[in-house]
Amino acid sequence: MSDELLNLRNRIDHLDEEILARLSERARCAQRVGEIKQGNIYRPEREAQVLRRLADINPGPLPAAAVQRIFREVMSACLALEQPLKVAYLGPAGTFSESASRKHFGSAPNFLPMPSIDDVFRAVESGNADYGVVPVENSTEGAVGGTLDLLLANPLKVCGEVKLRIHQHLLSRAEGIGGAKRLYSHAQSLAQCHEWLNRNLASLPRVPVASNAEAARLAAEDPESCAIAGEAAAELYGLNKLASNIEDDPNNSTRFLVIAGHESGPSGKDKTSLVCSASNRPGAMHALLEPLARHGVDMTKLQSRPARGGLWEYVFYVDIEGHQSDAPVAAALKELSDRAAFVKVLGSYPVAAI
Numbered sequence: 001m002s003d004e005l006l007n008l009r010n011r012i013d014h015l016d017e018e019i020l021a022r023l024s025e026r027a028r029c030a031q032r033v034g035e036i037k038q039g040n041i042y043r044p045e046r047e048a049q050v051l052r053r054l055a056d057i058n059p060g061p062l063p064a065a066a067v068q069r070i071f072r073e074v075m076s077a078c079l080a081l082e083q084p085l086k087v088a089y090l091g092p093a094g095t096f097s098e099s100a101s102r103k104h105f106g107s108a109p110n111f112l113p114m115p116s117i118d119d120v121f122r123a124v125e126s127g128n129a130d131y132g133v134v135p136v137e138n139s140t141e142g143a144v145g146g147t148l149d150l151l152l153a154n155p156l157k158v159c160g161e162v163k164l165r166i167h168q169h170l171l172s173r174a175e176g177i178g179g180a181k182r183l184y185s186h187a188q189s190l191a192q193c194h195e196w197l198n199r200n201l202a203s204l205p206r207v208p209v210a211s212n213a214e215a216a217r218l219a220a221e222d223p224e225s226c227a228i229a230g231e232a233a234a235e236l237y238g239l240n241k242l243a244s245n246i247e248d249d250p251n252n253s254t255r256f257l258v259i260a261g262h263e264s265g266p267s268g269k270d271k272t273s274l275v276c277s278a279s280n281r282p283g284a285m286h287a288l289l290e291p292l293a294r295h296g297v298d299m300t301k302l303q304s305r306p307a308r309g310g311l312w313e314y315v316f317y318v319d320i321e322g323h324q325s326d327a328p329v330a331a332a333l334k335e336l337s338d339r340a341a342f343v344k345v346l347g348s349y350p351v352a353a354i
């Protein structure tokens, strides 16, 4: 080994010791914070601020995203010393919902796969889980209606959002696609890879199943089957990646919401989600949203959905920039509430930091 290589490795060992000593000191600080702070231990607003600040002051050469991933794990481990979290997500294990949950909470919590979105809400409501992660919209498929309906009917709050790039891979136990007789995947994933499949595997029968993870499980059992699923399912079932990133839209992404029994405090860069309905008069919807523009509050999403029970024809899911405790947002929401037939603030939460 050259002298230079030896010296550099000694230097790295020394730096690792310093980092470890500092990490231990940080963990002790977090433990003490856990003892003295009142109320909830998990603070989404503080975590978002920590991650944003580190990206801002990052001197390089590590990319900001890599620094954020490292500190995401550091905070996850520190939080676990204060309180081990239970996080419910739409299972089974290996789904994109699991990846979203880990992206948001790091790997320290106990992750609980649930058979349906309804069960994720129930797990949090009953206290069997501290938090839940549910998909709310996909850039190609649109809104997840089931989540929107449950948000309206349920007392839980939205305390965070996660944005996940969805990369689909062709997976198999076999080394090549030659012997494949069938392809399993969730119908949405088959749709997201439709053009690629038509170009490359037009004659292979496509079999829709309940989830991508289930598709990967089936492919793991049978070398004559292959699956389309994400990275997490590929790893979980030890499958070979025969083709990577085969989604037709390279920007394919899904947004998830974190649901909880409590809200998030303001982080300085927040969003507020609400659901409302206007009375059945001409111009009522315009009148309802007009206070937002007047108070300079930007609307980032407006999604209509048929109302259940026929009391109103439609309900509108609205996302606005800012926290409900910010003065312009509070003023706009007050006026909107005065004009609406119905309004429910689902929660204010930090804009996804990573």
Ligand SMILES: O=C(O)C(=O)C[C@]1(C(=O)O)C=C[C@@H](O)C=C1
Residues within 6 Å of the ligand: 030, 033, 034, 037, 041, 042, 043, 044, 046, 047, 050, 074, 075, 076, 078, 079, 082
């Ligand atoms: O600042 C806090 O409230 C902490 O508990 C510390 C800490 C962290 O590790 O930085 C850990 C968990 C919280 O969710 C937020 C931040």
